[in-house]
Every structure is written in C-alpha cells, then in structure tokens.
Amino acid sequence: MDITVNILLTIATAATPLLIAAIGELVVERSGVLNLGVEGMMIMGAVGGFGAGYLTGSPWIGLLAAIAMGALFSLLFAVMTLSLATNQVATGLSLTLLGLGLSGMIGTSFVGQPGVRLPNLDIPGLTSIPVIGRLLFGQDPIFYISIALTAAVMWFLFKTRTGLTLRSIGDSHASAHALGIKVIRYRYLSVIFGGACAGLAGGHLSLVYTPQWVENMTAGRGWIALALVVFASWRPWRVLAGAYIFGAVWIGQLHAQAFGIPVPSQMLSSLPYLATVVVLVLISRNKRLTMMNTPASLGQPFVPDR
Amino acid sequence: MMRLELVKRPQRSALFSALSPFIAFALTIIAGAIMFALLGVNPLTAFRIYFIEPISQVWQLHELAIKAAPLILIAVGLSVCYKANIWNIGAEGQFILGGIFGSSIPVLFPQFEGPLVLPLMLLLGMVGGAAYAAIPALLKTRFGTNEILTSLMLVYVAQLFLDWLVRGPWRDPQGHGFPQTIQFGDSAVLPELMPDAGRANWGFAFALIAAVLIWILMSRMLKGFEVRVLGSSPRAGRFAGFGLNRMVFFAFLLSGALAGLAGISEVSGAIGQLQPVISPGYGFTAIIVAFLGRLNPLGIVAAGLVLALTYLGGEAVQSALGISDKVARVFQGMLLFFVLGCDTLIHYRIRLIGLALTKPDGAAKLDAAPKLKEAR
Numbered sequence: 139m140d141i142t143v144n145i146l147l148t149i150a151t152a153a154t155p156l157l158i159a160a161i162g163e164l165v166v167e168r169s170g171v172l173n174l175g176v177e178g179m180m181i182m183g184a185v186g187g188f189g190a191g192y193l194t195g196s197p198w199i200g201l202l203a204a205i206a207m208g209a210l211f212s213l214l215f216a217v218m219t220l221s222l223a224t225n226q227v228a229t230g231l232s233l234t235l236l237g238l239g240l241s242g243m244i245g246t247s248f249v250g251q252p253g254v255r256l257p258n259l260d261i262p263g264l265t266s267i268p269v270i271g272r273l274l275f276g277q278d279p280i281f282y283i284s285i286a287l288t289a290a291v292m293w294f295l296f297k298t299r300t301g302l303t304l305r306s307i308g309d310s311h312a313s314a315h316a317l318g319i320k321v322i323r324y325r326y327l328s329v330i331f332g333g334a335c336a337g338l339a340g341g342h343l344s345l346v347y348t349p350q351w352v353e354n355m356t357a358g359r360g361w362i363a364l365a366l367v368v369f370a371s372w373r374p375w376r377v378l379a380g381a382y383i384f385g386a387v388w389i390g391q392l393h394a395q396a397f398g399i400p401v402p403s404q405m406l407s408s409l410p411y412l413a414t415v416v417v418l419v420l421i422s423r424n425k426r427l428t429m430m431n432t433p434a435s436l437g438q439p440f441v442p443d444r
Numbered sequence: 445m446m447r448l449e450l451v452k453r454p455q456r457s458a459l460f461s462a463l464s465p466f467i468a469f470a471l472t473i474i475a476g477a478i479m480f481a482l483l484g485v486n487p488l489t490a491f492r493i494y495f496i497e498p499i500s501q502v503w504q505l506h507e508l509a510i511k512a513a514p515l516i517l518i519a520v521g522l523s524v525c526y527k528a529n530i531w532n533i534g535a536e537g538q539f540i541l542g543g544i545f546g547s548s549i550p551v552l553f554p555q556f557e558g559p560l561v562l563p564l565m566l567l568l569g570m571v572g573g574a575a576y577a578a579i580p581a582l583l584k585t586r587f588g589t590n591e592i593l594t595s596l597m598l599v600y601v602a603q604l605f606l607d608w609l610v611r612g613p614w615r616d617p618q619g620h621g622f623p624q625t626i627q628f629g630d631s632a633v634l635p636e637l638m639p640d641a642g643r644a645n646w647g648f649a650f651a652l653i654a655a656v657l658i659w660i661l662m663s664r665m666l667k668g669f670e671v672r673v674l675g676s677s678p679r680a681g682r683f684a685g686f687g688l689n690r691m692v693f694f695a696f697l698l699s700g701a702l703a704g705l706a707g708i709s710e711v712s713g714a715i716g717q718l719q720p721v722i723s724p725g726y727g728f729t730a731i732i733v734a735f736l737g738r739l740n741p742l743g744i745v746a747a748g749l750v751l752a753l754t755y756l757g758g759e760a761v762q763s764a765l766g767i768s769d770k771v772a773r774v775f776q777g778m779l780l781f782f783v784l785g786c787d788t789l790i791h792y793r794i795r796l797i798g799l800a801l802t803k804p805d806g807a808a809k810l811d812a813a814p815k816l817k818e819a820r
Contacts, residue, residue: 174592218781221448222788227531227592228735232780235728239773246768358600365593404608411600414593415583422589441450441792 143272145389150277151347153385154284155180155339159363160370160377161284161291162335167367168295169328170308172437174230175215177360178237179333183208183340185241188351191254197345200254201280201338204345208337209330211237216329220322223439238354245351253349256280278346280338285378287335292374304328308433311440321440336360358411365414369421371431380417387413450792460789465736465747467789468782475778485765493764494757504756506642510714511752513647514539514723516745517706518730520651520658521699523739527662529675530695534580534595535703536727537602538573542704543711544606545572547718550632551614551625561631565708573704574697576602581696585689591696599727607720614718625718634713645713647706652745654702659741671695703727724755725773732780751776 159176166173186207191200215233218224256278259265264275295301304324307314311321343355362384370376391406422428476494477487498504518535525532546569549561579598583589607623616626634645662668674681674691681688711722733751737744758772788794 214781218785221450222785222794223450223792224784224788228526228731228780229784231533231731232777232784235732236774236777236781239770239777242770243768243774246770358597361593361596365597368590368593402608402612404604404611408601408604411597414597415589418589418593419583419587422583422587425588428588441452443452 143269145393146273147277149382149385149389150273150281151385152388153381154278154281155342155347155359156363156366156384157284157378157381158280158287158342159336159339159360160366160381161288161374162332162339163363164367164370164372164374164377165291165295165304165335166328166332167436168308168372168433169304169325170311170433170435170438170440171219171325171329172226172230173212173215173219173233173329173332174227174364175212175233175237175360176332176336176363177356177358178234179208179211179336180237180340180343180360180363181241181354181356182211182237183337184344184355185245185248185340185351186337187341188248188253188344188349189244191345192248192251192351195254197254197256197349200345201256201341204337204341205334206337208340209334212329212333212336215333216326219439220325220329223441226437226439234360242353245353248351249353251351253344253351255349256345278342280342280346283338288374288378295374305433308435311435311438315440315442321442325440336363339363362410362414365418368428369417371421371427372433373431384410384413447797449795449797450788451795452792453790456790460786461738464786464789465738465743465783468736468779468786469750471782471786472775472779475782476775479771479774483767485767490761490765490767493760495753498753498756498760503642506638506644508749508752508756509637509642509644509648511755512748513645513651514706514710514726515730515733515751516651516748517647517654517709518699518703518727519733519737519744519748520655520741521702522730522734523737523741523744524658524662524671525695525699526734527675527739528671528691528695529678530692531592532577532580532595532696532699533592533731534577534597534599534727535699535730536723536725537595537599538576538700538703539707539710539723539727540599540602540606541576542569542573542707543718543722544609544707545569545575545704546708547614547625547628547711550628550712551718554626554629557629557631559631561629562634562712565632565712566705569704569708570701571704573707574701577696577700577703578693581693585692591692603721606718606722610718610720616717623720627717628712632712633716634709636713643714645709647709647713650705650709651748654705655741655745662741667694703730729755729776732776735780736783751779754779 159180163173163176183204187200187204190203191197215229218229219226258276258278261275265271295305303319307319307321307324315321340356344351348355366377366380366384369380388410391409394406395403480487480490499508518539522532522535546565548568549556549565576598580591580595583594584591610625611623614625616624634647636643636645637649662671670681670686670691673684674686674688678688706726707722711718715722729751733744733747736750737747754772754775758769761767761771762769
C-alpha cells in the first residue's frame with residue numbers, strides 16, 4: 139500500500155510542472171499566439187527560483203522569483219511578436235535558445251550548491267490519515283496551485299465574458315478587432331500569464347522536484363507541455379489528464395531503471411519523448427476533433443490597421 | 445505611455461533587407477557590452493578576446509572553418525524548409541544519425557580500407573540523416589502531425605541512442621572503459637584541406653559546395669520557385685499543381701541529408717571516433733544561421749562564419765577571463781532575437797506614439813495622446 143501511495147505521489151510531482159506549463163500555454167494559444175519558448179521560459183524560472191531561494195534561504199521567495207522570471211522573459215517574446223509582428227515560430231525558438239544559454243550562464247556558480255525545498259503541506263490530523271492523507275493533504279504547495287490553476291482557467295475560459303472574448307480573439311483576430319476588442323492588449327496579458335506559468339513550472343523543478351540547479355534540467359519538459367496542449371485539443375481538463383499520463387510514463391521509466399530490468403536505460407529514458415510522438419500522431423489522426431478546437435488564427439501575426 | 449505603431453510599407457524595403465543583419469549585429473554588440481560590464485569585465489577587453497584574438501592567426505582561421513562547416517551545411521538545408529514554411533527543428537537529431545550511420549563502416553568493419561571507405565561513409569551519413577528526417581515528414585503528410593514537435597522530440601531520442609551505442613555495443617573494448625568507439629583508421633578520416641596550415645577538413649568544402657548548389661536550386665530552377673510559392677501561398681501552389689506533401693518530403697529529406705552529411709563530416713574529420721556527445725548544439729545554432737543569412741545560401745555562408753566565431757570566442761573568454769562559455773549561447777540567442785526584430789523594418793515602418801511622460805498629472809497624460817495622433 140505504501141509503495142502505491144509513494145508511486146502516486148511521485149507521479150503527481152512529475153506531472154505538476156507539465157500541467158502548469160501546459161495550462162499557461164493553453165491560454166496563450168487560445169488567444170491565438172503560439173509561443174514555442176516554453177522550454178526557455180521554464181529553464182529561466184528554474185534558475186531564477188533556485189538562485190533566489192539559494193541566496194535568501196527562503197523557498198517562497200524562490201517561488202516568487204521563478205514566476206517573475208518566467209513572466210519577464212515572456213515579455214521579450216510579447217514585444218517581438220505582438221508589437222513588432224515577428225514570426226512567432228522563429229521568435230519562440232529563439233526564446234528557447236536564449237533561455238537555455240542565459241540560464242546556463244547565470245547558473246554557473248549554482249552548480250553543485252545545495253538548494254532549498256518547498257516544504258510539503260502538513261495538516262495535523264488530516265495528513266496522517268492512512269493512504270488518502272498524504273495524497274490529499276501532504277503534497278507540495280505547487281501541486282495544489284496546479285490543480286486550482288486548472289480549475290480557474292477552465293472557469294475563466296468557458297464561464298466568463300472575458301474568457302469568451304479571449305477565445306474569440308484566438309479564432310479571428312480581425313473580427314475581434316473590428317468589434318473594438320483590444321486584441322494586442324489581451325494577447326500581451328495572455329503571453330505574460332503563460333510566461334508566469336512556465337516560470338512557476340520551472341520553479342517546481344528546482345524547488346521541489348530536484349532542489350538543485352542542473353544545466354538543461356528541464357530536459358524537454360517545455361516541449362512536452364506544448365505537445366500536451368495539442369494532445370488536449372486546447373481543453374484544460376484534457377491537459378490535466380495528459381499531464382498525469384506523461385507523469386506516469388516519466389516515473390514508470392525511472393522505476394523500471396531502478397528495478398534493473400534488462401532493457402538499456404537510454405531506451406527507457408527515451409520513452410517520454412517517443413510517447414509524445416505517438417500521442418501526437420494518435421490525436422492528429424482525428425482531423426475533426428483537431429479542426430474543431432484549434433484556434434483559427436493560431437500563430438498568425440496581427441497588425442491592427444488604423 | 446509610449447506605444448509602438450507599425451505602418452505597412454507599400455513594398456518590402458530592399459535597403460532594410462540588406463541592412464537588417466548588420467543592425468542586428470550592432471545591437472548584439474551593444475547588448476553584449478552591457479552584459480560583459482555586468483559581469484565585471486571591461487567590454488573592450490572582452491570583445492578583443494571574443495571577436496578578434498580567435499581569428500588573428502592562420503591556424504585559427506582553420507578552427508573557424510571547422511566550426512562553420514556543420515553550421516553552413518545544416519543551415520542551407522533548413523533554409524529550403526523554412527522558405528517552404530516547413531519547420532524542421534530537429535536537425536540536431538539528423539546530424540547525430542548521420543554521424544552514427546556513417547560511422548558504422550569504420551566501427552563494424554575496421555579491416556575494410558581503401559579509397560571507397562570515405563565516399564561510402566559520407567553517403568551513409570546522408571542516408572541516415574535523410575531517413576531520420578523522413579519520420580516527421582511521413583507523420584506530417586500521413587496524419588497531419590505537427591512537424592515542429594515531432595522533429596524536436598526525435599532529437600532527444602537520437603542523443604540517447606548515440607549514448608547507448610558508445611557505452612554499449614559499439615564501445616571500444618580496448619578503450620579502458622571510456623564511452624567511445626575505436627579510433628577510425630586512416631582511410632575513414634576526412635582529409636585536411638591544407639595540412640601544413642591548419643586542421644580544416646573537407647567538411648568546409650562540402651559546405652561551400654552545398655551552399656552554391658542550393659543557391660542554384662532556389663534561384664535558377666523550377667523546384668526553387670515551387671518552394672517559394674508553396675511557402676508564401678499554399679493555395680496558389682495547389683492551383684499551380686505543386687504538391688504540398690511532396691514538398692514536405694523534399695524539404696525534410698534534403699535538409700536531413702545535409703545535416704547527416706554534416707554529422708559524418710564532423711565525426712570523421714574533426715573528432716575521429718564516436719563519443720556520447722558529438723555536437724555542441726550545431727543543429728540548433730544552424731537555425732540562427734539560417735535566419736541571420738536571410739534564408740539565402742550565400743548569406744548563410746557569411747552567417748555561418750559569424751556564428752562559428754561566437755563558439756570560438758566563447759571558448760576564448762572562458763580560458764582568458766574565466767567567464768562561462770555559455771556566453772556563446774547568449775550571444776547566439778541575442779543575435780537571432782535582434783535579427784528577427786530588425787526584419788520587421790523590411791515590411792513596416794515603426795512609429796512611436798503617445799509620448800506624454802513629461803506631464804506629471806494624469807489629465808495631461810490622457811489628452812496628450814489624441815493630440816499627438818491628430819498632429820500626424
């Protein structure tokens with residue numbers, strides 16, 4: 139029983155950063171912007187979170203720094219693609235490349251330093267309930283944020299007027315603009331929200347998952363988060379399901395390596411990436427589902443005419 | 445409040461099309477100076493060590509050519525993809541597979557020698573890169589799967605596959621347990637161009653030849669026209685009878701083959717054996733090279749040399765000033781950012797509007813913007 143609980147807990151820990159980054163990107167893409175810089179914003183969040191936590195000794199300040207770092211870094215993308223109407227694919231790629239380089243440079247002195255870890259929730263009486271206690275009341279704070287965030291985004295996008303406006307911009311920025319909606323302003327806020335989420339996801343890696351700084355520690359998670367959004371056909375609850383499936387794959391291969399099953403460890407390590415490809419193929423075979431949910435103006439630059 | 449406003453030019457500006465890479469480079473230098481100052485280094489000293497010292501002697505120019513060769517080879521292939529609006533960003537993986545396929549001959553048949561070995565290796569390298577690139581192409585044409593994500597995911601798989609090979613079945617039994625294959629025999633090593641002057645090998649010649657061939661393809665042949673039409677207007681391309689699916693395969697196979705050729709040239713010429721890591725991110729840096737070179741094969745040759753210098757400079761400041769060689773990555777990223785930003789000037793004029801920062805009270809701020817607008 140204890141082993142099952144432990145495995146479920148580690149799956150949740152592996153799924154949380156994927157979930158947060160993907161939920162952020164989902165909002166960005168719903169507004170019609172494709173930001174391929176998730177990996178870069180995430181790694182900046184990870185180095186910022188670790189650095190602030192390490193220097194101040196407080197993981198909470200680290201958490202805030204991670205969010206701020208991701209948001210700030212996404213602003214660069216926003217200015218380029220929204221104010222200067224640059225190609226979103228190329229700009230997103232360059233954001234990732236710059237983030238990987240910059241984080242490596244900032245983090246040079248952090249390598250091998252002990253980090254600080256966000257404490258797990260511990261509610262007297264509740265956390266000690268057998269089995270469900272630790273699952274429901276004993277996880278790290280970012281886990282709870284990730285669930286709340288998913289619910290909030292779901293409510294915001296589909297139950298509020300502002301959410302409807304945001305989705306309409308994603309489907310046709312020209313019509314939205316003609317109706318007097320501030321397309322660029324909405325998109326700025328969406329991109330910054332996505333950046334904050336990616337930063338938080340990176341912070342989870344360096345403040346909870348493995349509380350230390352390792353270069354390239356995001357290991358493609360930002361890209362997997364991007365794939366999750368496609369897999370989820372731009373719907374939040376499907377992102378949640380997808381993130382946990384991928385969390386399970388990630389943890390499954392780690393456990394398989396630990397058990398020493400006679401398969402090369404590199405092959406097991408490549409499973410999450412292969413799974414991403416397989417899942418993308420499965421989802422894209424269903425043309426109708428994809429067509430129905432893809433924001434129609436995704437990735438197209440918009441310059442308001444005056 | 446200050447706001448940028450883009451005003452569409454009636455036609456693309458030839459002036460800014462030519463100037464944009466230079467403006468971008470200048471902006472990168474300025475941003476780099478600020479960065480060095482923040483790191484506590486005199487920017488002038490840093491720039492001398494970064495950009496001038498690594499290319500002040502002939503043998504160093506050879507090192508530059510060694511770094512530039514894979515960048516140019518990969519980038520000219522990618523430029524065809526990007527012109528066709530097809531996003532292959534997995535060249536790093538195709539590079540690795542090219543290295544692996546080509547190396548199979550000297551690793552598996554070390555006793556096989558003679559003049560046939562190298563051509564066969566190069567051919568296999570191209571086949572390996574093209575075959576690996578065919579996967580995202582097939583998935584895109586068959587199932588409509590996004591090629592950006594699949595080609596990138598395959599990079600991680602390729603890196604792990606190479607790691608497994610050199611630690612497992614292909615490890616040199618006499619290598620004292622080091623994760624590497626045997627040293628290639630003489631007939632499997634790409635010769636140097638001018639052995640007396642420096643280490644540069646035939647890889648650089650391949651890069652220049654590829655650039656010229658792709659330039660001819662793109663500017664003088666129907667296929668190049670097809671690439672451009674399908675890239676800028678797939679609908680028009682369909683009416684002209686150009687097949688989008690065939691184009692996806694063409695672009696992926698071509699760029700994959702060139703990345704594979706770069707991979708085997710690097711392994712055979714510069715390294716001499718397979719190791720767990722055979723590329724300092726050439727496949728990704730080549731994306732920057734492609735854009736900095738304006739997706740034009742001849743521009744890419746120049747851009748490849750510039751980006752190669754950022755690698756050498758990174759190594760130089762690390763050993764001379766103790767700054768992390770990650771600084772090279774930062775320079776490369778900034779360069780791409782600025783070049784993309786400057787490209788906006790080709791299609792738009794930029795106007796600053798709503799300058800109302802001098803008046804402290806809110807009321808003045810509010811009415812200043814409309815007035816300025818009227819004034820235009």
